[in-house]
Amino acid sequence: MDEIDWLVHEAEGRQALRVSERTVIRDSQWDAEIERIEIGPGMRVFLTEVTARSDIAVQPRDTETVPWISSNVAVSGLVEIEMPDGLQVAAGPDQAILFRPSARNPRYHVKAPQRLRLAGYALRVDRVRQIFDGVLPQALAPLLEPDVTASRIIPMQATRQLRSLADSLFSPDLNGPLRHLFIEGAVLQLLARQMAGRIGQRRALGRQEREALAAAHSLLLLDMRQPPSLGELAAAVGLSEKRLNAAFRSEYGGTVFEVLRNHRLEHARIALEAGAAPIKQIAFRVGYNHVTNFINAFTARYGMPPGRYAVTAPDRRGRPQRRITTEN
Template sequence: MASSRDTQDRAFGNSPEKAVVGTRYEMTLELPTGEKDKILVDEERDLADRVIDRHHQRVLLSNGGSVDYQCLPVEQDMVIKAETMSGKRLIIAMIALEGEYSMIQPEDGAEFVFSPMQGYLFVHNGLSTTFKLPGGQNVQSLGLSLAVDVFERYFDNDVPEALQPLLCTNTDDIRSVRFSVTSTMRDTLLQNLNIDAAQSLQQIKMEGIGLLYLALIEQTLRARGEDQGMVLRCADVDNAQHAYQLLQSNLREPPSLADLAQRFSTTEKRLNQAFRELYNDTVFEVLRCLRLEKAKTLLESTDMAIKEVAWEVGYNHSTNFSTAFNQKYGVTPAEFAKQARPVVVRLLKNA
């Protein structure tokens, strides 16, 4: 196997011996029918060379379909080309539990971004599909692939209205369905994936995750449709994500809900609803959690006094801070700091 540096040189055409287009590896995935999917990455190498240290787990569902879980470090920009050798029409649900990547839809060139906050259900008709993975990140991806008839059977042939566009037989009318990945959905899936099951139970574990995944997506889409008839737009999701980042970087003096709504040219109601869908709570409650999580980190990693920590995260009165911290974590800040801080820090502070 070539060294990492040699691989990078060849990937970018820098090899003194021979310039090639890029790095290639492939994996063959078998469907329940015996048909196989082949995934190609770039151009000139195959999976046997282990170009990257990648973990891929696939299980076949007993009623048809498959669940795919992948973890891979992406040190440099990567392009994955996925082709179905059988050409079988599949409905795929995909999210990035960690990291971010995008998919170029072959039918119209539309680009969809998968992230820990946003996933998609889409139809794969066997055409070559391109995925772009930016470098400098770790990616965890979870995918569920189902034939159309199997997909319908999982919903007792009563597919929710939000998912009906996936069933259109006219390829010109097929639309991907975006769904928000709530913190509850993401945490639930990660907790189940991290269960240390015996080898003999791995099949059952992954089957359960696949069906739980589909149920969580359906629940999220149903909740979105039932919430006072308000349908969130892509702009609403973008606004919420930017507002979240703004709150995260201004815990001491955060903008108010009204200020955020004005800044992003939206309404307070829409912004609050987008926060509920993305982060499972209102803007105010999300800010409160961000403050307390930051405070917890400061109490663990510094020797700051309780009053200093409270002020740093936006509490002007340490009493209010202690009450909020105790409600969330079950201990006071002082008790938590005493347990969490290294002995050497406490000794230095008391010296």
């Protein structure tokens, strides 16, 4: 197996770490275990577990000359992915992705503090065609074109079933050929589920619908403490509840409720970093009447409870982001 050359950039210089199947990093800024598994020709799996105490940027460098498509499913935590041409997307509690970058590999941004558990896989384009035996899902076709000049992304809802499949890849119960056989089957199931749940299959929005959607988005986020119900929001902009939810998924990566929740949690994260108020007050201000519900939602999105996030926040203020480059 080819080795992965990790180049760790720190204030004092550059440190090279030689890695093959698994790398383990423990230092003051992050703990990480990253495993790369080759499953026969044309299939790779990357299993990443990170506890980030400082913001991290990771960029794999791929020397492959043949095209691959990739996927990321976050079992817990959130990772922001920046494509070579500037296109950005996130893999987190609500959304998983299939993608093909325009050129070199994308950059992965992990914000601290959080615990990230990320399952990723890569499939060579000819292997994908072989899997589907020539009968390709229509939505997958743009990722398999011979020449891709702009990054292509297929988002889909990260259902509980999808995250459970991704989580099963981390299972330590099997070893050797049995583990490889299990992982190959799990990756094929992930691909099938992702195609079944893709967001891109929904009908495109017309001009009037886009205007209605923008109005609905503004109304929804106008008052996080007392937002309109789905029915009220749909009636206000003249769309059905079903169509409004579908449009939100297509344009904003989640249902009306999911977009509202993510907005609330992002505001809460900023307030926690600023030390603006106690957790109970922050929960109330962003629209949670029960602090337990807030804690559960925050932990699911950021990989740690808000109390721990608030305690570690002062260590991050003023600290520059740490950039890490990987090469495989």
